[in-house]
Amino acid sequence: MRGLLLLVLAAWAPPAAAQQLLDWSPDEVRAVGRHGPWPPPPVRDPSNRVSGTPAGIALGEHLFNDPRLSADGLMSCATCHQAGRDWSDGRAKGFGTVDLDRRTPSLWNVGYAHWFGWDGAGDSLWAQTIRPIVDPREMGGNAQRVAGLLRHDKDLACGYQRAFGGKAGDDDELLLVDAAKAMAAFQATLVSPRTRFDAFRDALVAGDRAAVARYPLSEQRGLKLFVGSGNCDTCHFGPRFTNGEFGDVGIAFFVRPGEVDTGRLGGLARLAGSPFNLLGRYNDDVSGANAARTRHVQRLHANFGEFRVPSLRQVGRAAAYMHDGSIATLEDVVRHYSEVNPDRLHSDGTPLVRPLGLSPQERTDLVAFLRSLDADPPPRPAPPPLCP
Ligand code: HEC
Ligand code: HEC
Structure with missing residues (x-):
């Protein structure tokens, strides 16, 4: 009898999630909004005449x-x-x-x-x-x-x-x-599915409080850290959570004793030497306007040990992290950012990465937020025959 009463009461109680809403300042709402829309409109690559066909x-x-x-x-x-x-x-x-x-x-x-x-x-x-x-x-x-x-x-x-x-x-x-x-x-057709975070972002920007409150509190706190004091979105910026550029977050660059992976520094040399770069004859954009980045990029010593900022969509589904797979779990990635040794960074100027000294709760929140960027993709049908 008592069990039944409790069950009835539980059924009548408002969903606990309804109270789970943090305060979001206008600046924070703008910062969160910049991580959308998702999916973004499809892009055509002007260097590739069959792109999008x-x-x-x-x-x-x-x-x-x-x-x-x-x-x-x-x-x-x-x-x-x-x-x-x-x-x-x-x-x-x-x-x-x-x-x-x-x-x-x-x-x-x-x-x-x-x-x-x-x-x-x-x-x-x-x-x-x-x-x-x-x-x-x-x-x-x-x-x-x-x-x-x-x-x-x-x-x-x-x-x-x-x-x-x-x-x-x-x-x-x-x-x-x-x-x-x-x-x-x-x-270019491989676009990851919408996630819990996307539903939250759209609701937050639209001011839909009820929908906003469906995003768990821990994920909201982690997101606040991500766009706030964690400084993560200086590099993990925009709808894909990457600015598309390069950074150094203090990952060891020794591949084996005596051999280093110089990252962006070596990449720029290979780019310049490639007959297939956008300055070459295979660029289908005859105006060459799309080669501006390639033409202007400079090889600087600061590029040593820089690697491309990875997108964070579907990040929790990866087997290991960083360019060399040297960090096994998301928990360990967050711990890395919490405890990173500034002496390991070799970028010039103001470092964008510094040890954050996060509490265990903050680390859990940040990981919870990162996991809200994951979603199961729908199953893929086998490709139809080329010329039936
Ligand atoms: C200076 C730019 C920068 C900042 C700031 C930054 N990151 Fe990164 N992040 C990177 C780069 C670059 C890598 C890849 C490094 C490598 O492979 O050596 C990376 C890798 C990662 C990865 C692993 C992704 C993968 O697929 O391997 C995660 C997760 C991540 N960052 C989360 C964060 C979080 C959370 C913060 C804030 C606490 C943060 N990042 C701050 C540039 C940055
Ligand atoms: C033997 C395993 C292997 C095979 C086979 C392979 N790849 Fe990769 N792919 C990699 C690795 C490892 C990297 C990272 C390379 C690097 O950064 O130096 C990569 C990087 C890439 C990237 C860059 C992704 C990014 O985020 O910048 C693309 C695109 C890609 N591969 C497409 C292909 C295509 C298309 C093929 C077939 C023609 C292919 N790969 C075959 C292992 C493989």
Whole structure:
């Protein structure tokens, strides 16, 4: 009887969440609002003439999954960037024909970036796509092999003609670039789903108090820290939670004794030396306006040990963190920011990262907030045949 009464009372009580609302100042509301809208409007890449085209995207998805692009015929992009693992491989460090020194990044939302790779050696998504095809540590392929497939495989040849409006010609390098452009068009469609945070942000900006209060208190406190005293959103800025640039947060740069990963410093040298950068002849934007960043970027000593600021969408679903996978859990990442040793940072000027000295409660809140950036993606159907 008593149990029944309690049950009835519980059913009548207002939902506990209704009281869970912190005060949000106008400045904080603006700061939170800048992390949206989600999803952002689709972007077209002017350097890639098949960007955003259905036929380009379809060809790209087939190539992405095709192991024949690799030297041994066994490895495709999807070997390391798996749909079921948030387009990564579930490992702390990538593995190819040899173990790699860096972690395989997720490809979610990669179409919105302007520098690619942990060191920014790519200035377009298609240039970044060429790298693993020809890198002997990864797929070990070459232009000739890719061009041969586009010319002679019945389905791919047909898909090529549909996407590019003509038969595959006899310039191998051009066909390698075109294959990469189709794969880039496909990758740009990988947009992560809306999250609990997005529902909260929209409600907060709209002033919908009831909807705002559905976002748990701990996540609200963590978000306040993130946009406030934690200073996280100077770098993890905007709808993707990255400003797309580079930073040093004090991760060790020794790969093994005597060998360092110089990060952005080496990436800029590789960018300048690449025949596939936006200053080269494969940029489809004849005005060259989209090459401004590549033209003006300077190689500075401060770039040593800088790595690309990762997006934080779907971050709680990753296997390990940082460019080298050296931090195992989100709890440990937050502890890192709480206790970071300023002597490990080698950036000039005012450091953006300093030890925050967070309490255990604050660390829990920050992690809770970060986890609210995760959501299960809907299952993916198998790609339809290229030319039925
Ligand atoms: C052997 C595993 C492996 C294979 C195969 C592989 N990748 Fe990757 N991918 C990586 C690793 C590791 C990185 C990080 C490289 C770096 O920053 O130096 C990466 C980085 C990327 C990035 C940059 C993402 C970003 O956030 O900047 C893109 C895009 C990408 N890969 C697409 C592809 C495509 C397309 C293919 C197939 C043509 C492919 N990858 C094949 C492991 C792999
Ligand atoms: C100076 C710019 C900067 C600031 C400020 C900053 N970060 Fe980062 N963050 C980065 C960079 C750069 C990396 C990658 C570092 C690397 O790989 O060596 C990173 C990595 C991360 C990662 C791991 C993501 C992944 O996929 O590996 C998380 C989580 C994270 N930051 C959260 C935070 C939080 C929380 C704060 C505030 C307490 C914060 N960051 C402040 C630049 C910054």
